[in-house]
Amino acid sequence: MSTEWMGIIASFLITIIIAYPLGRYIAKVFAGEKTILDFLSPLENRILRFCGIDYKKGMNWKEFLKAMLTVNLVWFVYAFFVLLGQGHLPLNPDKNPGMSPDLSFNTAISFMVNCNLQDYSGETGATYLSQLFVFTFLQFLSAATGIACLVALFNGLKEKTTNNLGNFWAILTKTVTRILLPLCIVIAVLLAFNGTPTSFDGKDTITTLQGDTVQVSRGPAAGMIAIKHLGTNGGGWFGANSAHPFENPNYFTNMLEIIVQVLIPVAMIFALGFYIKRRKLSWMIFAIMTLGLFCLLVPTLVTEVYGNPLITKMGIAQPTGAMEGKEVRFGPAASAYWSIVTTIISTGSVNSMHDSFMPVSGLMQMLGMLVNAFYGGCGVGLLNYYIYIIITVFIAGLMVGRTPEFLGHKVEAREVKIAALVTLLSAFIIKGGTALAAYYFVYHNNIDWAVKPSAWLNNPGYHGFSEMFYQYISSNANNGSGYAGLTANNPFWNITTGFAMILGRFLPIIGPVAIAGLLANKKYIPESAGTLQVDSMTFEVTTFAVIVIITALSYFPPLVLGPIAEYFSMH
Amino acid sequence: MKKYLLPSLKITLVFLVICSLLYPLLIAGIGHFTPGGGRGETIVVNGKVVGYANIGQKFDQDKYFWPRPSAVAFNAAGSGGSNKGPANQDYLKDVQAHIDSFLIHNPTVKKENIPSELVTYSGSGLDPDISPQAAYIQVDRIAKVRNLPTDKINSLIAGHTEKPFLALFGPEKINVLRLNVALDELH
Numbered sequence A: 001m002s003t004e005w006m007g008i009i010a011s012f013l014i015t016i017i018i019a020y021p022l023g024r025y026i027a028k029v030f031a032g033e034k035t036i037l038d039f040l041s042p043l044e045n046r047i048l049r050f051c052g053i054d055y056k057k058g059m060n061w062k063e064f065l066k067a068m069l070t071v072n073l074v075w076f077v078y079a080f081f082v083l084l085g086q087g088h089l090p091l092n093p094d095k096n097p098g099m100s101p102d103l104s105f106n107t108a109i110s111f112m113v114n115c116n117l118q119d120y121s122g123e124t125g126a127t128y129l130s131q132l133f134v135f136t137f138l139q140f141l142s143a144a145t146g147i148a149c150l151v152a153l154f155n156g157l158k159e160k161t162t163n164n165l166g167n168f169w170a171i172l173t174k175t176v177t178r179i180l181l182p183l184c185i186v187i188a189v190l191l192a193f194n195g196t197p198t199s200f201d202g203k204d205t206i207t208t209l210q211g212d213t214v215q216v217s218r219g220p221a222a223g224m225i226a227i228k229h230l231g232t233n234g235g236g237w238f239g240a241n242s243a244h245p246f247e248n249p250n251y252f253t254n255m256l257e258i259i260v261q262v263l264i265p266v267a268m269i270f271a272l273g274f275y276i277k278r279r280k281l282s283w284m285i286f287a288i289m290t291l292g293l294f295c296l297l298v299p300t301l302v303t304e305v306y307g308n309p310l311i312t313k314m315g316i317a318q319p320t321g322a323m324e325g326k327e328v329r330f331g332p333a334a335s336a337y338w339s340i341v342t343t344i345i346s347t348g349s350v351n352s353m354h355d356s357f358m359p360v361s362g363l364m365q366m367l368g369m370l371v372n373a374f375y376g377g378c379g380v381g382l383l384n385y386y387i388y389i390i391i392t393v394f395i396a397g398l399m400v401g402r403t404p405e406f407l408g409h410k411v412e413a414r415e416v417k418i419a420a421l422v423t424l425l426s427a428f429i430i431k432g433g434t435a436l437a438a439y440y441f442v443y444h445n446n447i448d449w450a451v452k453p454s455a456w457l458n459n460p461g462y463h464g465f466s467e468m469f470y471q472y473i474s475s476n477a478n479n480g481s482g483y484a485g486l487t488a489n490n491p492f493w494n495i496t497t498g499f500a501m502i503l504g505r506f507l508p509i510i511g512p513v514a515i516a517g518l519l520a521n522k523k524y525i526p527e528s529a530g531t532l533q534v535d536s537m538t539f540e541v542t543t544f545a546v547i548v549i550i551t552a553l554s555y556f557p558p559l560v561l562g563p564i565a566e567y568f569s570m571h
Numbered sequence B: 001m002k003k004y005l006l007p008s009l010k011i012t013l014v015f016l017v018i019c020s021l022l023y024p025l026l027i028a029g030i031g032h033f034t035p036g037g038g039r040g041e042t043i044v045v046n047g048k049v050v051g052y053a054n055i056g057q058k059f060d061q062d063k064y065f066w067p068r069p070s071a072v073a074f075n076a077a078g079s080g081g082s083n084k085g086p087a088n089q090d091y092l093k094d095v096q097a098h099i100d101s102f103l104i105h106n107p108t109v110k111k112e113n114i115p116s117e118l119v120t121y122s123g124s125g126l127d128p129d130i131s132p133q134a135a136y137i138q139v140d141r142i143a144k145v146r147n148l149p150t151d152k153i154n155s156l157i158a159g160h161t162e163k164p165f166l167a168l169f170g171p172e173k174i175n176v177l178r179l180n181v182a183l184d185e186l187h
Helices: A002-031 A038-050 A060-088 A099-110 A128-158 A170-195 A223-231 A250-277 A279-307 A309-313 A333-345 A360-370 A380-400 A415-441 A461-476 A493-519 A537-571 B002-031 B089-105 B131-136 B138-148 B151-158 B177-187
Strands: A204-207 A215-217 B042-045 B046-051
Touching: A002 A170, A002 A250, A002 A333, A002 B131, A038 B002, A038 B151, A060 A099, A060 A170, A060 A493, A099 A415, A099 A493, A099 A537, A128 A250, A128 A380, A128 A493, A170 A223, A170 A250, A170 A537, A170 B002, A204 B046, A215 A309, A215 B089, A223 B002, A250 A279, A250 A333, A250 A380, A279 A333, A279 A360, A279 A380, A279 B089, A309 B089, A360 A461, A360 A537, A380 A415, A380 A493, A380 B042, A415 A461, A415 A493, A461 A493, A461 A537, A461 B046, A493 B002, B042 B177, B046 B089, B089 B177, B131 B151, B138 B151, B151 B177
Parallel strands: none
Antiparallel strands: A204 A215, B042 B046
């Protein structure tokens, strides 16, 4: 057991040890300082020139967002049609069929927005062409999009007054060539040498030792699994995601995958400090986010290692903890750690089935996604945190009776309105979606749909409610993990979660980038004795309190109906 | 919008080539040099492939060590867990059925010694491993069926127990397929 604890402590420490220098490197890349990969410059410049881009020309926040939204639209249309027609396209050794229109719609959005909610199963629902030319491609580019938008925010914070947030295309390109691709090659090779398949062979059929005939799905998975984690995407090659023994063969790969998924979110916090030369601010943000991680992690670890009390009642031993939905080679401690890491950052890959976790753990996973800013996804985590900061600045300003400012710029009504709107929107999407689903489940459960609402859920009662609630939380947070018992591949779920994902992605990006652009355009006010110190412990603790209050006020009722009620029904 | 459309199309094309074509081909090329050549490592007995080292398989005969229950019947054309909630009454009945069946086949085992992993579904449905404890409690049954001394089987288990990674991180485990292959070779 003690080696299981050592495993998660080491995973956390190694993450920080690598993330700090990586953050410095990322800051250098975007500041245009010397780095070891500078030999790639001619290639990058050639790519940008080929695309007809004047990469030295900066963009204001509107131009930046227009470029970002246009390219995302192109990716959506492209992905939708490839998925629809995959059955007739090459690289399909297992003869898998094309996706239905509603599933294509959902899946194209899901990968475009870095969510990676999967209403299909990789083995039977996707071809190698889709896995590589849609999923892997979008896993790289959606992560790069998130990072690029965060760098726009960095640029807004760096200068005293500017309307230049950087060139979207140049940042996007550099993110892939300088950060994502080199690291992915290393990760993919490590995975390959530990047993993850890389070849293009299709399914194998074998006769087992006992004489049964079974099939074994394979495919060039290692590369996708690398970017799935590094880019906080989370969409797996196989249905069982990183619980699958090919996708996550041993404890080493488990540590590797758990470390690299949180690497860039943490590195970006440090990159902020190096980039705008406010390292103390970085450490403060890091401290608060880490506090958030521990608040969610500790109850989960304790609960899972303790085991299922109802199974204890049956009189059998749970020496390692709750094992339903978990793998022996990881054990409950590493599974619990993973489940929290993957929900606070927006990865959503799983190495154990969240649907079978204890109610307290489920509650913590949900809270991680509802806050969505303890480290958070690639780029977008800090953007979400920035929204919380703006609201805190506003509230703190009201409390001390001064016009609120953030890093030398007055925060006025327009910015606060945007921030408030972004915050309230999540609550609307999640609770609205859940209410709609629950309404159909209760009042029209025999309606003549592809899958009748009465057949949606895999579990009765409170846990069944949690399955629906979790699906919208995960979609809105662009997380992509699921209570997989939910029968989600039908038009109702594919379409409603499709819209939840798209709104949950772009409004929380457009909002902060717009605020950054608006603030950067304002006159710079030099620091004085009355300036609100945003890198002070007081301010950071206030931010934490704001996060707790907003989340509790927004989501307490549905959390009571789901995991909290389930907890009390078991004890 | 129009101004950005052409660059969008072109940059999409460029990164399709880099991320979806060159990158997987590079990894596939390197994969050739891995154990199993990137196709998944197999276990061969008498020149015949009997399984993939990492993919669990079904054993329900008394003469073999049993793996954990699987929600996909160990057919690796798919994968997944039961996705049952911890308080689901049907699920708890299912667990009880696994306990009862285990006790019938292993009359010498006391219920409180059954580790929960042997009666709960794994996450992938393809879990290749069990814990040492889960192997040791099956020894009496196997010794009786195979007419072997128990200490011989016990030492086989000890020899197949994989230590934590670097002896420091993660749980101990035993690969059931490898253990059963070795068991068949015992005389």
